[in-house]
Amino acid sequence: MADALRRLISSSSSTVLAGLTQGFGLLQLLLLVAGSPTIESDSYFYLISWAQLPTQLIVSGFVYPVWLSGTRAVRRRLQVALISAPFVAAAGPLVAMWIFQSITGGYSTLLLHSALFSALGVVLCCGWALALRLAADGNTAWVSAVTLISNILSCATLLAMTHADVSARMSGMLIAQIVGMVVTTILMVRSHPTLLKRLTAEPTQGRIVTSKSEWYLLQSLAGYGGMLILQTLSAALAPAALSILGLIGRLVSGLNTVVTNAIVPKLIHSGSDSDRSVARFVNIVVAISLSVASLGIVIAAGGQLPLAAQFAVVLAWFAAAVLNAAFKRVAVRFAEPRIAWISALLNALTAVSVLGAWAFGYQTLFVILLGYVLLDLLPGLALAILQRHTVAALLTAAGVIAIAALASPYLI
Template identity: 30%
Template sequence: MSAEAEGSPQWVAAVALPANALATLVLLAPWPSSDVTVTAMMAALCLANAAFIALMAKKSVGREALRRLPSRPERRHAAHWWFLTKSFVSYGGLMVVQSLALILPPAVLTLLSLPMKIVGSVSATFVNAIMPRLVHQNTDSPAAARKFLRQLAALIGGVAIAGSIGGYLAFPQYFTTVVIVALWLVASASSSVAQRMTFRFLPPSASRVTIVVVPVIVVAVALSTQSGGFGLVALLCAYALVDASSSFLLLLSLGDKLMAWVSGLITLGLSGIWIGSLLSNSP
């Protein structure tokens, strides 16, 4: 993370690569049982991570960013409390949503996990590997990040539209799901970029605009479980709305009205799909 703050994202982008690569190679061996296989995989993960840490320490990765930190804060502040509260609410709220999802059949949970992995990988690939080059501790303007966000939204939006059309032609029964994932991809990328710009260009207290989002959505999911139409569509919309609504609020705070309205339209669209699914499938 220190190297990322310097504008060098390659280390954080590759942080899981050595461990996953070694664990995959180890799994190819003919181990005598599943228990031994899992043990070998975990050992490989630990070994590769230790080697990665040793390599970073040898190359003094991120050391310059730490060196430039003041020996003590110039003044007392509550920044860490804002970030701690935001993390607690976000992770805690999503855990509640996952718990509520357990009332659905196992097949639905499997279908839910696939879009989550797709969206997470797209955001990690495009945002985590590029944004630190545009926004870091020496950046004094969000102009480059705003331009990147527009280009990224156009790219993902184009792919999402093409994917939705292809999904409708090939699997019409999953068209609604494909559309939700398409909207979620744009919302997730926008939210990730907006979060990084917020950390750099707004005070920590700006986190308060998104802290309320997750509890509202958790309550909405809890109420939706009382409907006969609660299912995969409602869950996907809930997860996507966390990113879409957060992106909308943060981009408004950052003064990026164009992308804020894009996120706002996605929020309205997802809300409409959620409500429609509950009404159409209710007894």
């Protein structure tokens, strides 16, 4: 059974795998929230962010760019980063529990759920590290399906526990996710016997850079730190606001993951010598997304359907996310690591601006949502311009901002 599953993932289309992974991922959240959001579902969206933070911050934000860039003489730093990430992952949800308890008052099983999130964070860190190491070499199958088994098991568990209370369903969901990630990690190691050694191996033909790879870590800190600030602010909004934002964010990240994990690594990887193919691909995706989003605005205005406007914002955010993810990879591959300071500065300014708006009384769902969009749009715009794709970048930014402005009356 395990060998059959391993062969199935290795041989399947990355796009199909990514689509299935994100589809089951969204379904599990809908099954969890089923009916109406609660404080338990709010805690899921908050704690999962902290459980995933070390993976996003250290593995995706620092280690993967080093692998992708082919930078040499960094083995010791890779070892330190990869060893420390699981420990940070275990501690993150416990910190988040204290913050969530302080803001909302918590609930009876919050400690149990936090412990499960800590375990989930550790196995996510390990699984994503292995999958991203393969993706850096252009192998996108596993990075497209890294949480597929977890999501399927999670959906099955939630369906089996339909009549249980939300706290019990959430416990079962988390246990299923942990088991799924353990299985996935074992399958990856069995499929690629040398993978563990490759995690910290020097590239055979690396490039020499004049700035330190820690710039990638600074970029990651600012980006994911800004996201956590926005999530913490949203926890203080009306009940269930965090769940609503979490579902919207999951839909955007799901669409973006299908693109960035399944397709972009094939166009830009450690052996790439040009960014032309990825630029063309981004232009096509952005054009389609903004066109459909514009149609959503027209439908909302004509029939007073808020849902159409909300869908338009999702597509606009998706366009910004694709721009950012793609050109960050281009910058990592072809530019010096120090270019990451631009993304770090823009993300820090976005978080400070949202905090300022909050302090002046603009405490709305739209302000938070706009902050999320700008975390992707501004770095993507700057990096695309620096990579000499100015016209396409400016048109994307104009389209995203216009759709967000037109949709705002339906979101406030």
